[in-house]
Amino acid sequence: MGIHILTLCYLIASVTFILGLKMLSHPTTARKGNLVAALGMAISIFGTIFLFEHRVDGESAHLHNLPLIFAALFIGSAIGFVSAKKIQMTAMPELVSLFNGMGGACAMLISVIEFYHYQFTATPSPNDVLYLTHKLSTLSILAITSGLVIGSISFSGSIIAWGKLRGVVKDRVFKGQRALNMLLLIVLVSSVVILVGITPSVSYVSTESIDPLNAISQTFQYISNLHIYLFYGILALSLIYGVLFVFPIGGADMPVVISLLNSFTGVAAACAGFVYNNQAMLTGGILVGAAGTLLTILMCKAMNRSLLNVIVGSFGGDAAGAAASAEQGHFKEVSLSDAAMVMSYAKKVMIVPGYGLAVAQAQHICNELESILEDKGVEVKYAIHPVAGRMPGHMNVLLAEADVNYEKLLEMEQANDEFKTCDVVLILGANDVVNPAAKKDPASPIYGMPILEVELSKMVIVNKRSMKPGYAGIENELFFQPKTSMLFGDAKKVLQDLCTEIKAV
Template identity: 45%
Template sequence: MNARDLLIEAAYLAASVFFILGLRSLSNPDKARRGMNQAAVGMLLAILGTLANAGIVTWPYIVVGLVLGTIIGVPLGTKVPMTAMPQQIAISHGFGALAATLVGVNEWIVKDFGAGIDHGTMVALGFETLFGALTVTGSLMAFGKLQELLPGKPITWPLQNATSIGLFLTTVGMFVWLVINPANPLAFWLMIGLALLIGVLLVLPIGGADMPVVVSLLNSYAGLAAAATGFAIGNNVLIIAGALNGASGLLLSILMSKAMNRSFGNVIFGAFGAETVAAAATSASGLTVRSVSPEDAAVQLAFAARVIVVPGYGLAVAQAQHVVQELAEQIEKRGGEVRYAIHPVAGRMPGHMNVLLAEANVPYEKLLDMEEINPQFEQCDVALVVGANDVVNPAARSDPSSPIYGMPILNVDKARSVIVLKRSMNAGFAGIENALFYEPRTAMLFGDAKASLTRLVTEIKSL
């Protein structure tokens, strides 16, 4: 190993350490920013180390790529609103995966269309292009759903699981064939084509409410594709960063599935929502809801000692995070205490609600997760539910026939009184009737969440 290679390896090692330190810093909100700056320095080191590589002889393509990437990346980073974070992150997974796929394709082409590749390297290259390709289209589909370019409801078709399994087995077959004979263009291109198709078919049947799992899973796949690239071209920093990424995505998808009390397999192959719509229509008959006027709701909130706000995806849709904070300010001015109850799968990606409320200047120690806040509902005077539905449905605890039975929920029904902000009496995303709305303690405040909240703020101010 000559001096140049040593230096490159040192840069890669330092980059790996910085990445781990950066991720570690995320366990503490006060130190996270500095830690992530270290991770960015790590990335810079990795780039500089690579540019010192003796194999690099021509520069224009590198410069064009770096400049273009920066020109597109900076506005993406600075301009995208926080409500659009799930789709932004979904599409980014696609970019990373596309890069890994192209590197894999190139590697295969350069090595004489597979003729110069041994079986072991082909395994790595196969994984790289396979995971990469299905993440590219999977991310695009997830983006489409989150951006509402595609219907958020699960899209299903006849013999869905049979076709998916058939396609999957064919792809695995191509993969094995390719490992046995790497110089096989038919198997190579067919495998990539099928992987692209699988990415589409994998995400289309998954409903919008299950997106936190999908986005986490795509995160994991993008990492695995990067790690496989590392194996294929013999680069440790790629392996390490890819493994960190893969582990992170996997852990998050497990946490999200747990928070919905469902297995991975159920989320991926279940096409939730589609089957349950029929059951929901019957259960609501004969029950009445109590609606409340903004004036009365305002009085209730203004004189409450303890208020817990329960935000859901509806808050993001209505862009109401700032008004919620304004309302909390008014309540606190009158001596009340306001906390926020954050369910792990509230919103469309892990931690979505926290980011929205932090953006509205809610101090993070007021954002409590499910385990912390659940015992506090009993002492709470008013629970204010804004655009959340399934995560507050007591049927998850009490009704074994409910599709969400067993899912951990926020114990909103234990609060002394409940005010639910809701557009209309339509069932929630999963199409399940919510027993909470029919409880005697619950009052419904119908209307657009943002408009209702604004009204509440004005009413409290005028008291």
């Protein structure tokens, strides 16, 4: 009876995961979608704890160590709740990377534990020279090893991504790195194929009953242990590849990397679900893996990058190109009063949010500026680049937090069609996503990346703290164009003063 109820719990959880993901596609239902998916996860967790049964010597057995399980649940939930509650929006990408890394680590540890479980649960008789252990099916060892590789890469790669976003890990590029990464990937795939081929037929040798002088027995023992050495060798190589894969990636490309690593964790979780024959785990992993993969492909398209380049770790361009940041001319500043005057009498204003807006926590005052301008008859819209910020959808989440009308958020293609009809474009902390070098300079590390073509408007006002280059580390020639004016200062303070000036016009 308990088994049938548990199956129903997994079915309910799977349905809630699908519904939750569907609801996440729109800002008005996203919060509710999170709660629905979380409810399904809770049902599957507690259903497993209280209803799971397995057969031992023909008798039914349940989970043991419930106090340890609940202690772990409490500690993990408390850490997750406090971390998510206290995190600033600017640090959200770091938290996402860290949590994603923990998911990869879980999948990795599951593979290690299950491989050990399959190989060493049975104890040989002292009289047996060779003892065949519980054999793995080809699909089982493939699922375990795939979860090990993908989970390990996701774990180590996410930790490096977390360090880069936090500023404690710098880009590391050396000659031949792309070739080394490709070689490591080939070795990993080859090792997995070999391991899958030899594991179902390996034997365990009872060392107590082997004559050390018996060469045949020694040979059997070596062959039987080879798959174990290979398994842990794959684990080490996967962790190393995850580090080398993320190290050279440029800062402006981190949203794509985070999305890709997220899809890795989903696939690793699906592999664990296959190993345990757990429908909820399998469904959740497939959904995360598929959604993350599709998002990665869409973002690669938005960045005009190859997914293969992401995988081999050459994403982000040449470091030498990124270092080129010499000023290309003279810029001009605009006063608050002049900026307020121009925007007050404009017919259409487009706001381009960037990481600087998130750093200043200025999304609410930005929404207030929008309201003030609309009261004066000005049409206000927002231009959102797919990779603005530090993670996928960063600007959408930021503006949704300030209750900005979702209908006013234009995707890149829509915004580029409307820039030519804009009187003023106000750029708030965005840099690389509006850099014309992406279209004009083949030597630039962001060359080929589709950008917001703000230079098509009549006037561009750029709010920045300083002339310091953006996350990609390159100069922005937009700042030196005749129609561009710089408005220096913290985004929140500047917008507050701008609101006051516009009210007075």
